[in-house]
Amino acid sequence: MALTIKRPGMLALIQDQGRRGFQQFGISSSGAMDKRSARLANILIGNDSSAPVLELTLSGAEFFINETILIAICGADMEPVLCRDVQDSIRTLPLPMNRPLLICEGTMIRLNRIKEGCRVYLAIEGGIAAREQLGSCSTDVRAGLGGIDGTALQHNDVIKRVAPISSPDTDTRVNNQQSFKKRLKEELERGPASNKQQAAYAATSWFVDVHRLFGDHRREDGEETYNKSSFNSKDLQAIRTIRIVQGAQFDRLTSESQQLLLTSYFQVSPQSDRMGYRLQGAELKLKTDEELLSEAVEMGTVQLPANGQPIILMADRQTIGGYAKIAQICSVDLPLLAQMRPGELLAFTVISQQEAEMLLIQEELGFEQLRTAIDLRINMKHAE
């Protein structure tokens, strides 16, 4: 009975690292849009990397905390705040992100407003207890799989955590997570006397500096691009550079379109969602308009449909696609893309397959080091 959803916000879903192994039967891989933040939130509190988490889109979500619980909040900055007293939702405390938090029973968490990014990930101790189907708890709304009942979360839905089975033989990790929680609780109770009665949460002093670790690829608007004048100055303030590898059908683009792909700004359109991001910008053309046969795709595959506006396939994409594949977003830039909101601008830059692979390997190795460092802090031994 860990939390109860008071308001789901724009979209609230239970997700994990995705459903793999069944794409050949038409089962989408689903999973968190920003898998990096979901993974980080779990690591911060000693969960399995792929434990189910809450994916909250934009702001407005509110939930009651029904029991004192260990959590972490990663991803977008939607100004998470804590209401000490559910009766009094005006007086709030800001909650720090990217670190373990112990939240007291009887409080309420709210995502106050959009500051930065698009999707927030909330991990709870032990992971969210959800329906595992075909190897994953990820919610696939179209197929009705995973989550609580295969649908988006709504007002009054109760989120339960996977309870640890406490016995002397229990997994060390679970035991250590519990003693970490206990230590944080003691820290909470040890707080300044004046705050003792009002103690609502405890946080660690250490945290993960995500911007330093992963970067945010902001590009200075000084570079020559094709269609700068099509966008207003507010939009131009935050342009993300997204790295791509040329797709199998990149050469089918006219040479003019190849140039346009790499020198224009594209805007994330309002018709962007978990299935795919539709981009608006320069119209791209293929040399011939022959129909292509459908074939398998991947998250980050950039397709070009007849209207000349690229679509980037995302977590809930269908397993088969028939449009030309002009590019592939490199894996390490997918979390960045998942944090872009409609209206924001991006520009593509080409890297080689080798570079894309090395970036991914480096990130994986980095995560292993991070896991070790965090486990040391919370005194755990953990196998990935």
Next chain:
Amino acid sequence: MQRFISIQLPNGKRDSISSRELEISFAVEPLGEKAVLLRFGDQISDKLYSQVALVKKALEDHQIIGWTECVPAYCTLTVYYNPLAVWRSRSEREQQDNTIFDTVCTRIAAALQYNLVDQIQQSHSELGNQRSGILEKGINETGMFELPVCYGAEFGPDLSFASKHCKRGEQEIVAIHSATVYSVYMIGFTPGFPYLGGLPESLVLPRRAVPRMSIEAGSVGIAGSQTGIYPQATPGGWQIIGRTPVLLFDADRRPPSLLSPGMKLKFRPIEKQEYYSILECPRQQMDYWREAEKWH
């Protein structure tokens, strides 16, 4: 970076392999950092697809390190893998490879070179020692899966349209549709949805001008030169000529799809009574699922 893999099969090793099937070759291209796409051609043909099916089976039975899954399509096979697992398992020689993609391609080629002969041998013995090449005939011609379908009336509201459009009687449409053996090329679009090849030209129909808001689960339809079955209720523009009472997708079963890539499928016309009898009887549903397992 166009790279090709060519698998040479030993000539004269055994008499039953005809001399024409000594090579399977395909192009390979990366699909991101976690997948490689094997491209056998660019047409829908049973001959091309039989190569896809053979390679798929060989690779599934002898999974490379880091294997996650594979997805077949008309003339491609996409192999998904864990790049960290591949990278970590590289030999000293493999560490000289330019990319992890290169290492995966070499390993796939090696797995096929080693195992494909066995695969073809096995398929040949299933065909009963026929002399002509398995790669020409297409796989598994001795067996096909029969799916019961109730045509027309409330189950096939567009059968009368089909009849007018194709200028044949409704009975004739049903006879042609159910006499054909279809190939299941792949499952996609939605869970359990089969892409079927082989619709006779005489049954080609345009999509509905106005799509339906909801099509019943199990509906069998035609759109252009494609025929297919909707596993779940969904909006759609296909011309619906019948409905099957058999469940096509069950998330609690492994695999969760009744139909599978490489299967040969035939529709068996049934009456309304049998439709309801199968629909409501779990044991009969189970019989069809068990029968379908032979193709996995």
